[in-house]
Amino acid sequence: MRDEPACSGPEPAQLSDAEWTVMDAVWKRGEVTVRDVLTDVQGETDWAYSTVKTLLQRLVEKGAVSREKRGNTSVFRPAVEQKAARGAALRALVRRAFDGTLGTLVHHLVADERLSRREREDLERILRDEGLDP
Amino acid sequence: MRDEPACSGPEPAQLSDAEWTVMDAVWKRGEVTVRDVLTDVQGETDWAYSTVKTLLQRLVEKGAVSREKRGNTSVFRPAVEQKAARGAALRALVRRAFDGTLGTLVHHLVADERLSRREREDLERILRDEGLDP
DNA sequence: CATTTTCTGCTACATTTGTGGCAGATGCGC
DNA sequence: GCGCATCTGCCACAAATGTAGCAGAAAATG
Incomplete structure (x- = not known):
């Protein structure tokens, strides 16, 4: 009898440095807008609004977060723990x-x-x- | 009196995936030529001679290995442990x-x-x- | 020595990552 | 409703990474 959980599903895509920074905010808040993340990373980084936007976009493509349109604004949520x-x-x-x-x-x-x-x-x-x- | 070794010199440059594969051969052999590495990574990868050459070149630039010319052939040695x-x-x-x-x-x-x-x-x-x- | 093999130096090119601009659509204050 | 603030969608561009080709020099081989 093995007690290993063995190999579950496919690994979540690898995240880059900058993406980890964004994900930290996403996980902390549970639900974020671009601006939320921008606010959270001020001081840590010196990113432009667009930078955060692009990073969230890429995280969506990687399947790390989900996007939901609320009005004209996107709300992002973690898609991986x-x-x-x-x-x-x-x-x-x-x-x-x-x-x-x-x-x-x-x-x-x-x-x-x-x-x-x-x-x-x-x-x-x-x-x-x-x-x-x- | 502190028992931490604290922060020594600057970190060795970060290595990429492919570079780690090369470094494994470099550390194992202690001294390698392009061909040695190519031999060692056969089976693991499907790299061309040129690929290994480029990777070793980049590792030299990163200061991870040293190059010494022996005849017309380069011999590489680890420069970081x-x-x-x-x-x-x-x-x-x-x-x-x-x-x-x-x-x-x-x-x-x-x-x-x-x-x-x-x-x-x-x-x-x-x-x-x-x-x-x- | 003439060939064949093997190296090296240089260049190339696609993808990923870091960083951000621009223009048009949308929402909010008055 | 109008104008100003925001958002989004799309594009851009440099550096790092993965992967490799080409041409000329050097060495090995018959």
Whole structure:
């Protein structure tokens, strides 16, 4: 009896850097207009209205968000869960840079000299606290 | 007194998918020619000689490998350690997709339903043992 | 040596990503 | 209803990435 969930459906499309920034706002609000996102990313970026618009457009094409016309304004909603997107991104990284093996990544984490003792302890704690639920 | 290694020098340049494939061969062999890499990636990819050549060229420009002329043939050598490249890639992922916080990634790992119990246990064990045993 | 093989240097070209402009349609304040 | 603010749809353009061809130089081969 296997306890792995095995492979579910197709991976959500990979998101680019800029697209992640937009998705953060989309997930946070649940439902956004171009302007909402623009507002949220002010300070983080220096994007023009058009830039956000284009990015949302591309996210629609990638199937990451859905668009619904409300009056003359588009309202966007997440079409993939953040968790799914994160999983896909993580698996893509593991595939390209860590032998396709999660274990290699974890090993790197704990062996990486840039990981502070404190962070390492945090990881252990998180694992113990969160990993126990059957 | 801080125990963090804090921020060392500048991150190695980000590598693209294709570039990671090439770098795998470069790290494995320690010293390669275009043809060596081409040989190694046969089966994995269907690249032309020129493709590998271009990729190595770009890796030189990115400072990821060094080139040395031996006769009329170029010999390439890693200029960044695999560990450093992995670290940079991992940090980039955390930055874009996991709130910039390693803890968020680890939390995702243990909470992700796609992570099998066995992998979860491995993770815990590796953390406890500091990754000392294979 | 004359050929054949193999390299290199340069160029090319499609796609994706980052960034944004312009013009026409639509909605809001007065 | 009119004008001003907004939105949208479509296009643009540079940099990065994926993928490779061509021509000339260098080396190997008979």
